[in-house]
Amino acid sequence: MRILLGVSAGIAAYKAALLLRLLTEAGHDVRVVPTRASLEFVGRATWEALSGNPVTTEVFDDVPAVEHVTLGKRADLVIVAPATADLLARAAAGRCDDLLTAALLTVRCPVLLAPAMHTEMWQHPATVANVATLRARGVHVLDPDSGRLTGADTGPGRLPEPATIAAAALALVGATLAGGTLPAAGAADPAARDLAGRHVVVSAGGTREPLDPVRFLGNRSTGRQGVALARAARDRGADVTLVAANLEVGAPDGVEVVTVETTAELRTAVRDAARDADVVVMAAAVADFRPARVAGGKIKKTGGAPAPLELTLNPDVLAELAGDRLRAGQVVVGFAAETGTDAEVLDDGRAKARRKGADLLVLNRVGAGVGFAVEDNAVTLLDAGGDVVGRAAGTKDAVAHAVWDAVLGRLEPLRG
Numbered sequence: 214m215r216i217l218l219g220v221s222a223g224i225a226a227y228k229a230a231l232l233l234r235l236l237t238e239a240g241h242d243v244r245v246v247p248t249r250a251s252l253e254f255v256g257r258a259t260w261e262a263l264s265g266n267p268v269t270t271e272v273f274d275d276v277p278a279v280e281h282v283t284l285g286k287r288a289d290l291v292i293v294a295p296a297t298a299d300l301l302a303r304a305a306a307g308r309c310d311d312l313l314t315a316a317l318l319t320v321r322c323p324v325l326l327a328p329a330m331h332t333e334m335w336q337h338p339a340t341v342a343n344v345a346t347l348r349a350r351g352v353h354v355l356d357p358d359s360g361r362l363t364g365a366d367t368g369p370g371r372l373p374e375p376a377t378i379a380a381a382a383l384a385l386v387g388a389t390l391a392g393g394t395l396p397a398a399g400a401a402d403p404a405a406r407d408l409a410g411r412h413v414v415v416s417a418g419g420t421r422e423p424l425d426p427v428r429f430l431g432n433r434s435t436g437r438q439g440v441a442l443a444r445a446a447r448d449r450g451a452d453v454t455l456v457a458a459n460l461e462v463g464a465p466d467g468v469e470v471v472t473v474e475t476t477a478e479l480r481t482a483v484r485d486a487a488r489d490a491d492v493v494v495m496a497a498a499v500a501d502f503r504p505a506r507v508a509g510g511k512i513k514k515t516g517g518a519p520a521p522l523e524l525t526l527n528p529d530v531l532a533e534l535a536g537d538r539l540r541a542g543q544v545v546v547g548f549a550a551e552t553g554t555d556a557e558v559l560d561d562g563r564a565k566a567r568r569k570g571a572d573l574l575v576l577n578r579v580g581a582g583v584g585f586a587v588e589d590n591a592v593t594l595l596d597a598g599g600d601v602v603g604r605a606a607g608t609k610d611a612v613a614h615a616v617w618d619a620v621l622g623r624l625e626p627l628r629g
């Protein structure tokens with residue numbers, strides 16, 4: 214595949230060298246187009262040596278080749294990493310004052326921008342508006358990671374890891390870093406805004422059930438898969454409500470977030486949002502049981518044997534949603550993480566699909582240690598009868614797009 218890798222002037226430009234390495238080692242032909250100022254961080258020789266291709270920054274460097282047009286037209290995929298606040302502003306305004314921004318105006322393939330900047334710049338209303346403009350045009354803008362920035366400051370603004378950027382970009386064209394394609398059900402174009410006009414609800418994270426004011430029963434869910442689903446739906450044009458239960462990762466920008474703690478709170482929030490939703494995806498790990506009584510004060514050691522913990526059953530939110538639809542035509546999706554051999558996982562998944570009655574059940578074999586570092590998830594999609602209707606493998610973002618592809622085929626056409 215022919216990939217155009219743009220690099221703008223941020224300290225994270227060095228990470229783009231690692232990204233370039235991943236892409237070339239996966240067999241892709243990469244043309245690097247740095248901005249003039251980015252050469253202060255990583256020089257032309259590095260890009261030429263690692264890509265094996267000539268590197269230019271200006272529209273006037275090779276006029277007979279009309280590079281600003283041919284580069285864009287030749288590309289199957291464009292990645293800009295890091296994308297600085299200035300690059301986002303110039304891209305949003307449609308400026309073309311160097312080779313990279315000129316090429317961005319001529320491309321017709323999927324474009325992924327990976328921003329990196331100080332938190333204040335990322336959160337400035339000008340940058341927020343530029344990102345919204347670019348996303349509305351179908352450009353994929355990754356949310357930056359949170360963490361240590363250039364100086365002593367920390368916060369959202371870090372460039373995501375090269376493998377994450379590569380996987381997210383390749384997923385836009387249905388490819389993986391390992392060189393495979395995603396056998397996603399439906400295989401719709403994830404760059405399309407094919408969920409525009411739809412309201413989707415995604416639950417993510419894990420619920421916690423209090424024992425007393427300081428202790429709870431909980432689970433290890435981080436919320437990454439649910440957050441990836443919310444982000445993918447947003448990128449595909451949906452209005453997204455994310456019901457967030459104790460997330461360990463940041464919620465994506467541009468989605469409505471309802472924060473919950475317990476299963477009862479999650480149930481209320483999901484059902485409220487689901488009343489006018491086209492799709493509900495239950496990606497949260499929902500506690501099946503809660504303590505029968507919550508102590509008003511901290512439970513103390515009394516010296517003797519501790520009292521046994523009495524539990525009571527929580528409602529099954531997914532089964533309720535599937536059994537008694539809050540809106541006609543609503544598509545309900547559940548998740549199941551199972552252990553055992555492939556055959557046992559499939560048998561358990563089939564039984565769960567029939568029991569829950571969701572339109573789709575995303576079955577995940579846990580503890581399988583699925584291959585390559587970024588290939589961190591492999592799922593099987595089952596319908597309400599327990600039949601296999603698709604499989605997908607890849608990052609949580611890639612799996613999220615595969616789920617939305619499968620949902621699309623089940624949505625009733627938009628009215629009006």
Ligand code: CTP
Pocket residue numbers: 476495496497498499500501527528529530531532546547548549550
């Ligand atoms: N779920 C739910 N409400 C619950 C429990 C689970 O809505 N009280 C949803 C989860 O969000 C997920 C699906 O049901 O989409 C499957 O969750 P899982 O824990 O695998 O199912 P359980 O019914 O709890 O089955 P198991 O006996 O395997 O724990």
